[in-house]
Each structure stands twice: as C-alpha cells, then as structure tokens.
Amino acid sequence: MRLNASAPAPARRGTVTLVAAVLLLVGGLLLALPERAGAAADSLISRGKPATASSSETSAFGPEKAFDGDPATRWASAEGKDPQWIRVDLGANATVSRVSLTWEAAYAKAYRVEISADGSTWTRLANETAGNGGTDEWTGLAGKGRYLRVYGTARGTSYGYSLHEVEVYGTVDGGTPPTGAFTVVAAGDIAAQCTASDSSCAHPKTAALARQIDPKFYLTMGDNQYDDARISDYKAYYDKTWGTFKDKTHPVPGNHETYDPAGSLAGYKAYFGSIAYPQGKTYYSFDEGNWHFVALDSNAFDQKAQIDWLKADLAKNGKQCVAAYWHHPLYSSGGHGNDPVSKPVWNILYAAKADLVLNGHDHHYERFAPQDPNGKATADGITEIVGGMGGAEPYPIENVQPNSQKRISGQYGVLKLDFTDSGYSFSYVGTDGKAKDTSPKYTCH
Structure with missing residues (x-):
C-alpha cells in the first residue's frame, strides 16, 4: 500500500487546525494498537549506507545525500533525461518491509522501487504511474536482497529527479554481514x-x-x-x-x-x-x-x-x-x-x-x-x-x-x-x- 502526502502549500506551513489535531490524536491511537506492533519493530537499515546513482547534477547533490538523514540535503540527477536511478547497498541481504521517499520539487511522475541480491538482476517491489511529489510511503513490502534502487522512468517536471531522503526499513538477515573486502x-x-x-x-x-x-x-x-x-x-x-x-x-x-x-x-x-x-x-x-x-x-x-x-x-x-x-x-x-x-x-x-x-x-x-x-x-x-x-x-x-x-x-x-x-x-x-x-x-x- 502507498500512502502519499503531498508537501503542504507555503501559506499553510506552521498552521495547526482542528482537523490536523484530530488526525494527530487518531494517529497516536492507531500506533498504540497491537496490530501495529509488527510495523514498529522494523528498523531503518539504509542510513549512511553506500549509495550510487545514474548521474548527479553536481557533486553537491551526490546520491549519498539521500541517505544521510538530513532533510536539508538532497540527491539531484542530471536535468532533462530519462531514465535515472539511485541505489543503496544495505551491506547484507535484508528483508525490506517499507520504503519512504521524500521528493524535492523535481519529482518522478513514474518510477519503480526494485530490489536485488547481486546489483544486476532486479525484482520490482512497487510501481508508481501517477506520482505527484511530496512523500511516498510504500508499506506492506516483502522484498529480499542487498541492493535497493528507485528507478525513475518519467519526470514530473522539466528538470531531473531529486530526493531529499530515501529510507529503507526492514531487518538485516542473521550472521555477519559481508564487507565486500x-x-x-x-x-x-x-x-x-x-x-x-x-x-x-x-x-x-x-x-x-x-x-x-x-x-x-x-x-x-x-x-x-x-x-x-x-x-x-x-x-x-x-x-x-x-x-x-x-x-x-x-x-x-x-x-x-x-x-x-x-x-x-x-x-x-x-x-x-x-x-x-x-x-x-x-x-x-x-x-x-x-x-x-x-x-x-x-x-x-x-x-x-x-x-x-x-x-x-x-x-x-x-x-x-x-x-x-x-x-x-x-x-x-x-x-x-x-x-x-x-x-x-x-x-x-x-x-x-x-x-x-x-x-x-x-x-x-x-x-x-x-x-x-x-x-x-x-x-x-x-x-x-x-x-x-x-x-x-x-x-x-x-x-x-x-x-x-x-x-x-x-x-x-x-x-x-x-x-x-x-x-x-x-x-x-x-x-x-x-x-x-x-x-x-x-x-x-
């Protein structure tokens, strides 16, 4: 399931409404329900991991910026070209249950979330054909592999693709993770x-x-x-x-x-x-x-x-x-x-x-x-x-x-x-x- 929350309009930033308060209260109650315990157990497994991309607009917008946990930084691809992709090495085989994507203004109208054991053969976990930017939450996933990538096939703007954060949640398989050394x-x-x-x-x-x-x-x-x-x-x-x-x-x-x-x-x-x-x-x-x-x-x-x-x-x-x-x-x-x-x-x-x-x-x-x-x-x-x-x-x-x-x-x-x-x-x-x-x-x- 994908939950999409578009970025709020600038005029509404910082405004707290009655509806928003109710939603926060309901959200808190839902998080407390037992059936949510499984989701809470999954960990963020992509933070700071090695990343690569098909291109970067400049060295200041490298792929590592999408995995650094800083919402002020971002990865940006070369402008005006399709397709483009960004990939993270999770360091070991993992089971992925959720992926969160926080787009900058240059978002993807169409893209795939894919996983791979070897970085060569890819399996599709999610597919978007009508993206509108903001934050995309892909939940209920059951992918297994070491490498995860977001593969953009159609830009939503005339620019490139740009992500503030890519967050991959799940569990790393048991045993000592391979170092690749x-x-x-x-x-x-x-x-x-x-x-x-x-x-x-x-x-x-x-x-x-x-x-x-x-x-x-x-x-x-x-x-x-x-x-x-x-x-x-x-x-x-x-x-x-x-x-x-x-x-x-x-x-x-x-x-x-x-x-x-x-x-x-x-x-x-x-x-x-x-x-x-x-x-x-x-x-x-x-x-x-x-x-x-x-x-x-x-x-x-x-x-x-x-x-x-x-x-x-x-x-x-x-x-x-x-x-x-x-x-x-x-x-x-x-x-x-x-x-x-x-x-x-x-x-x-x-x-x-x-x-x-x-x-x-x-x-x-x-x-x-x-x-x-x-x-x-x-x-x-x-x-x-x-x-x-x-x-x-x-x-x-x-x-x-x-x-x-x-x-x-x-x-x-x-x-x-x-x-x-x-x-x-x-x-x-x-x-x-x-x-x-x-x-x-x-x-x-």
Whole structure:
C-alpha cells in the first residue's frame, strides 16, 4: 500500500487546525494498537549506507545525500533525461518491509522501487504511474536482497529527479554481514628475457611476492613480456613466473605487445587466449564486490570503437566504485613522461566519477593525489598510480609532475590494493616483503 502526502502549500506551513489535531490524536491511537506492533519493530537499515546513482547534477547533490538523514540535503540527477536511478547497498541481504521517499520539487511522475541480491538482476517491489511529489510511503513490502534502487522512468517536471531522503526499513538477515573486502595485486612491465637462475632477474622475485600475497586476482598493466612479446618468449619467461597464476589474471597489452613480428598482439593473444579478450576485444570490464573494473588497450585509444564502448560500459555500470587500468599513463615523472593519448579516456572516466587508474610504461612506482584530467588537484578527482616495476629495468625519475606524492625507482615490487564496498587503499611492496609506501584510505565518489 502507498500512502502519499503531498508537501503542504507555503501559506499553510506552521498552521495547526482542528482537523490536523484530530488526525494527530487518531494517529497516536492507531500506533498504540497491537496490530501495529509488527510495523514498529522494523528498523531503518539504509542510513549512511553506500549509495550510487545514474548521474548527479553536481557533486553537491551526490546520491549519498539521500541517505544521510538530513532533510536539508538532497540527491539531484542530471536535468532533462530519462531514465535515472539511485541505489543503496544495505551491506547484507535484508528483508525490506517499507520504503519512504521524500521528493524535492523535481519529482518522478513514474518510477519503480526494485530490489536485488547481486546489483544486476532486479525484482520490482512497487510501481508508481501517477506520482505527484511530496512523500511516498510504500508499506506492506516483502522484498529480499542487498541492493535497493528507485528507478525513475518519467519526470514530473522539466528538470531531473531529486530526493531529499530515501529510507529503507526492514531487518538485516542473521550472521555477519559481508564487507565486500578483497585484495588485488597489480604490476606492469614484467618479464625480461631472464630466468631465476640469474640472480639479477627480477620477475621471478615479484611473482613470488605476488603469489605470497594471495590476492583475489591479479592485474597486469602491459608490457607483460619483453622485448617484442613473441609467444615463444611468453612461454620461456613470463609463463614460468607470473604465468603460474594466469587463470587468476586480468591482463592488458602494452606497446611491446605490438612489436611481435607475427602481428600486433599475436603472442599476447596466443598466450592469454580468451583471458585477454573475454568480451571479444582487447578491452573489457568485470565486477567484483561493489567495484567495476575496466581493462583498456591504450595502443588503440585513437579508435572510436573502444571510446564508444567505454562510454556505453560506464553508462550501464551499477557499481558504486570504478577502477580502470591500461599501459600509458596520462601523468608520470619518469622517462616517458606524460602521455596525452590517455586524456580523452580520463575525460570520460572523470565524468563517470571513476576513482582509480593504474598504469605502467614508465619503470618506477608513483602515487598521485586525486586530480582532474587537466592535472588540477581536487577531492573528486581520480587517483593515478604508475606501477611499472614488475621486472623490467628501472627508469630514473626525471621531471616531477604536480600532484605527485611519492616516487620510488630502482626497487622492484608490486601494488597491493585493498578494496572495500565504499573505498580503497594500497601499498607498494618491495620484493623483500616490506611496504615501501602506503596510501591514505580513499572513499569512492
């Protein structure tokens, strides 16, 4: 059942009438009746939980504003576009009995309230086709899932959709709620043409470290095999070290993968097989927990097909947090320096509120403060990490870039990234097993 109470007209605010007093008295009596006890037992389970949305008008109107308990704040979508949605992660599977929506003047004429166990497949709990704003109370629900969203299909005004509060009531299922936490190991510029029999050979050591960390999965940021990434070299070198956990690896190619005399990326594709192009291309995406990972081929950033795919992929993403990785960094203090080939991709990721970018190409470790595509430090910017110390000969630091917070050259190692449902942190771990740098804890946008 939905009870709708439209916002009072300004002239009537603060006016207490006899009818209102009677209604308050009757309401109090109804609340005291035994049959209402069950409803009172349900708790507010959405306050302060991680939220995401299809869009936000500005960062001041982010989706988290609809779950902060402050009636003065609000989420507002981009204007003039249908459909739009806002979603909350309840932190664990829950039974939802009631949902309260407090609309701002930009309300939904038509919308659905939906629930999902995995954030991908949705079940409808309620459906509105003649909304008029104010406060909508959906009661008598019996939905089960971890994620709840309000999916607007028709605006009630020429603006967007805007909610002061979304309140979800119910009970969280028993047991310890899943945190969604997981660890990833990443590196670029990995396998030189050497083996463990050579004491100066680094990639067997970084592989041993990566294996010891035992992450959920591994990422490579290109130049996986030197010098021209032939299949024979992959089998002779990379396969003996990093290849031992190939089935848990999500790779991308670097420029050295394009040097194969048998054809660009021939050895890379032959070695990794469908792992290298699980969606039919050398760029792809996948989800883990509350994170959406985007693997890109920076050798082909000038190709419209990849750019169009990236825009479409991010548009349909339902995860709160976004990480992307490829070979050529937009910003670097190393020998290769800044690479403008990545600027258009940064523009797209920044507009989609992406959180983290991982790159290789320059053979050093570097951590940048969150910044926008133009290199301006900003709290809603993207954190970039250069992690090209997987085994190739180190490059010196040459020209320190603005917003570069930490640089290490000459010490081989891997990135250890720790992800949660709402944020991340990372460290650069040397082959001696010691953390050489540790990041702050970041919250997803």
